[in-house]
Amino acid sequence: MESNMKENIDYSSYAVVMKDIVKQFPSVLANDKVNFFVKKGAIHALVGENGAGKSTLMNQLYGLYSPNSGEIYINGEKCKIKGPKDAIKYGIGMVHQHFMLIDNQTVYENVVLGLEPKKGVFLNRKKAKKEVKNLSEKYGLQVDIDSKIEDISVGMQQRVEILKILYRGADILIFDEPTAVLTPQETDELFEVMKLLQARGKTIIFITHKLYEVMAITEKVTVMRLGKVTGEIDTKDTNPKQLATMMVGREVLLRVEKDAPKLGKKILSVSNLWVKDNRRLNAVKGVNLEIKAGEILGIAGVAGNGQTEFVEAITGLRKAEDGKIILNGIDITNFSPLQIREQGITHIPEDRIKRGLIEEYPVYYNMILGKHEEKPFSENGFLNSRFITDYSTKLVEKYDVRPRNINMLAGNLSGGNQQKMVVARELDNTPSQPKMAVISQPTRGLDIGAIEYIHKTIISMRDKGIGILLISMELDEIFSLSDRIIVFFEGETIGEVTPDEITREEIGLMMAGSKNVFHSTERGESDETK
Amino acid sequence: MKQNKLYAFLVPVISVIIALLIASVIILSVGKNPIEAYSIMIVGAFGGSEQIADTLVKMTPLLLTGLAVGFGFRAGIFNIGAEGQMTMGALLGAVVAMNIGSVPSVIAIPICIISGMIGGALWASIAGFLKAFTGAHEVITTIMLNWIAVNLSSFMVTGPLAVGSGTPKSPEIADSAKLPVVLKVQASEMSIAIFIAVVVAIIMYVYLEKTTSGYELKGVGFNPYAAEYGGISIKKSIIMTMAISGALAGMAGIVDILGVPPNRFVGELSGGRGFDGIAIALIGRNNPIGIIFAALLIAALRTGSNAMQVQAQIPDDIVSIIQGIVIFLVASERIVYSLMQLTKRKKGSAAA
Incomplete structure (x- = not known):
């Protein structure tokens, strides 16, 4: 649509203009004459399936790749971005899908890395900590700045990533699927942060698969499919169904269809399980649960409440300090990962x-x-x-x-x-067919077409009589797949519910530690999402 | 896939060419003719059966230590201890070979080679166990084990194993343990050792590329977390890698005694060839077949340099310079890659 623009057109009202971008990889044309325009001060969504070329496009904006042809203008000024250093110079910051953090350094060290406040030749730790703390408070990004990255949850790591680009004073922020790892409450918090950033004149490019998020926070959407832009539209003029069709090229089922479970005999029973985390603190504190053949047990919880350690103990990747894990009558506690696989447990890891x-x-x-x-x-x-x-x-x-x-x-x-x-x-x-599947974040970072397929696969496995333990940050996913839901809070199971007797908001409260959901809803959230 | 293989092959080849070009500038600067120097070098390394025999004899231990280090690299382990493992392999193998008596060669030779491999494997396993169970880094432990091996071997040839006077040496090994000589020209004799070494390289290639065990070791080298998740025991992998790597280094040591006169253990025998293994593994990009060519290259440079020094009075240090540049370029392959891209682009724009 903008293809016949003249050379001298004034791009100064745009924070980002990417014009006729072509990027060819050896086996695939990732960007085919892509035009991408972002107004200053906007929250602009970039959506599309995996492999549609979104990340490739953003990586060119961030200087990680250089385009084969095409032009990039930042704030109206034509520029060549040769690397992340250049990008940072132009005020572009990126929260990557895969975090770029140093595992064995602390949060604040990661944030200041490369721009450390100095005292002579040494890192001024006091100043660094203070600056990071101020920044984290200013944008509501609560995080323990003295923890090591390897010891904090994926959700926390993302906050560090955001802090990192804020610390570098970015004006144009690229968020690459930032909500994939967050709870609904955390997502709301992130949206608050994004709005705050917007209010202070920053421009945000928001890459996502989740269409309700697009509807909730953005002003404009650009849709990509198979390396091309298939549409650019004002958010207020569209709806999730139309966007999904533009993304996938066909109509997509946004709901999971499933029958009532046909429960078989008990497959897995976990009793009084205690597990420690990397810091040698108790992460799982006496968890009991059972899974029957042919059922999906969902575990909901905010990242870092013991789910990771729980899963690792069941799959043999972490030592169980106490308690028993019984699979089909066999005590598999502290078996090696190989032995556990041989017993018929398959595992999709969260990371x-x-x-x-x-x-x-x-x-x-x-x-x-x-x-x-x-x-x-x-x-x-x-x-x-x-x-x-x-x-x-x-x-x-x-x-x-x-x-x-x-x-x-x-x-x-x-x-x-x-x-x-x-x-x-x-x-x-x-x-051979697994007896039991431990599935962590199965659709993290996936597009709606793929999510549809994986959800169907999980349901059909359940219908074959496989017991399924599902751990997900996606509350929607837990809701639509699980037959029963257990909520983890601070290493304990805080309650067990079925998806039809509880709402999104109520479970959100349980995830925040409220045991008595049925009485706490009145004072609860006024969030109107259904 | 094909492109990757071609690229893997081109980087070392281009590096060698660049190194020769740079070295020729140096040769020019000392007032000699580089073309003459290189032709003398080539004749000196391959000019006749004597020269070829010399080159191949030099190549044998280099190939085996190159394989030893390369094997470790493939599994993510930096075995700096090939030097010490080579010495310990030679020591244990030599003790067996001295005392094996009049057993037929078909039995004596394998027993001696295996003893040498066990010597190297046990020595390396010390570092393997320390890494697997305490996390002690193998670079530190293998370097320390090198020193222990050096001192232990000097003690053995000056003490318990010493014979005769003059330079410290052990008794000669039994005749039945000596490797059959296939080529004898004047003072140079070449045993079957080089063939054994090449076969070992091929076995290592098959092991790494075709077996589940090779799949596991490489997997641990790439990503131990994913390997652990995939049911692979990391501890077992580390110990096994170290043991196999050490066995190959030990083989280098014993083969050098069984196949090369004076067929005695003389203490600090390896003359840095354990460390050469690191360079050769790098040039061969840790690929067993690549390592064969890398070992041949370094061996040829060294035999050729003797001729160059004698006939053209060009110091043989030039070889160290060439070797250094090749390693530098292979290690910083990005430079070579950029050069390749540059020529490609030039061709592209010329065509357009």
Whole structure:
């Protein structure tokens, strides 16, 4: 639509103008003459499926890639952004989908890294801490500034990322799927932060898959599909259904359809489980729960309330200090991860980059991780290359991993496609059907088309009689999939409910530590989302 | 995939060419003719069967220590201790070879080689266990183990194993343990050791690329968290990597005694070849087949440099310079990559 713009047109009312951007990767045309215009002081949504080219576009704005052709104007000034340093110079900051933090340093050290206040040649810790503390209070981003990154939850890590770019004084902030890891309350808080930023004249580019978020906070939406812009529209003139259709190219079911569960015998029982976190503090404090065959037990909770440690104890990645984990009558407490896999527990980990895949391995090697010792993937200690190739080709097709190239290194896939790869591996029936699935954040960073597919897969696994433990920050996901919901708060189970007897807001309150939800709703949130 | 392989091959080759060009400037600056120097070097390394034998004999231990270090790298372990493991392999293997008596060679040789490998493997495993169970970094522990090995071996050849007078040395090994000689030209004799080493390189390639165990070790090297999640024991992997890496270094040590006169253990035998392994693994990009060529390159440079020094009076330090530049360029492959991109772009714009 803006293709016939003249060279000398005045872009000064735009914070960002990206004109006719083309980015070609060896196997894929990621951006095909993309035009992207963001008004100064706007909150502008950029939506699209995984692999639509959103992240590629933003990475060019942030200087991580350079476009093959096309022009970029910041505040009306034509510029070449050669790297993140340039981007920061132009006042562009990015909260990445994969956090770029140093695990064994503290929060405040991460925030000031590269721009440290100095005392002579030394880091002025007092000043650094004070500045970070002020910043975190100013924008309502509460975080323990003395904790090490490796010891805090994913949700907290994101706050550190935001603090980091604020510390650098960014004027144009790119949020790459920031709410994927947040609870509804945290999301509301983030939106408050975003509005505050906007009120102070900052411009925000908001990449997301969640259409209700687009509706809630943005003024304008740009939709991308298969490397092209398929539409730019004022938020007030559109609705989620129309946006979904623009994104996917077909109509999408936004609701999950499922029948009542057919419960079988007890599969997993956890009694009085105690687990410690990396700081050697008790993270799980005497949890009891049971899962039956053919049911989905959802665990809701704010990040960092013991869910991660709980899952790691069940899957053998972390030591259980006390208590018992029984699977089909077998005590699997403190079995090795391999033994637990052999007992029929499959696991989609919450942090796919750290746990779920090996970035340096091609897709076909990642598709067999954890199954590599089993027939037919290997025989007599030798990998069965032909089978692995055929199998991976099939899974990549079935789970829509893009691009369809099993030789591609997993680290070069987009976040959503990495997740599809992990989900494909863990939920597939080869070589044998799992008895129980521990599923953490299965759709984190996925687009609506893929979410629809993964949700259907989870439901169909349940219907085959597999017991499913579902942990998700997406309250909607917990709500629409679970047959029962348990809420974690500070390492304990604070209540058990079924999705039809409770509302979003009530469960939000439980996640904040309120045991007695049925009496606390009156004083509760006035949030009108349904 | 194909592109990656081509790229992996091109980086070292281009690095060598650049290194030779830079070195020729230095040769010019000392007033000699680089073309002459290089042709003397090539003749000196490959000009006849004697030269070839010399080169291949030099290449054998370099190839094995290169494989040892490269194997460690593939599994994310920085084994700086090939030097010490080589010495310990040679020591244990030599003790067995001295005392093996008149057993037929078909039995004696494998037993001696395996003893050497066990010597290296046990020595390396100390570092492996320390890393797996206490987290002690292998760079520190293997360096310390190198010193212990050096001193232990000097003690052995001046004390318990010492024979004769003059330079400290052990008794000669039994004849049955000596490797068969395939090529003998005047003073140079070449045993079957080089063939053994090449076969070992191929076995390592198959192991790393085709077996589940190789898949696991590489996985641990890339991402231990994901490997652990995939049911791979990290401790077991670390210890096994160290043991195999040490076994390869130990093999370098013992093969050098079984196959090269005077067929004696002489203490600090390895003359830095354990450390050369690090350079060779780097140049060969930790790929066993690449390491074969890297070892051949370094060995050829060294035999050739002797000829260059004698015939053209060009100091053989030039070889260290070439070696240094090659390693520098391979390690900073980004430079070579950018050069490749540059030529590509030039070609592209010329075509347009």
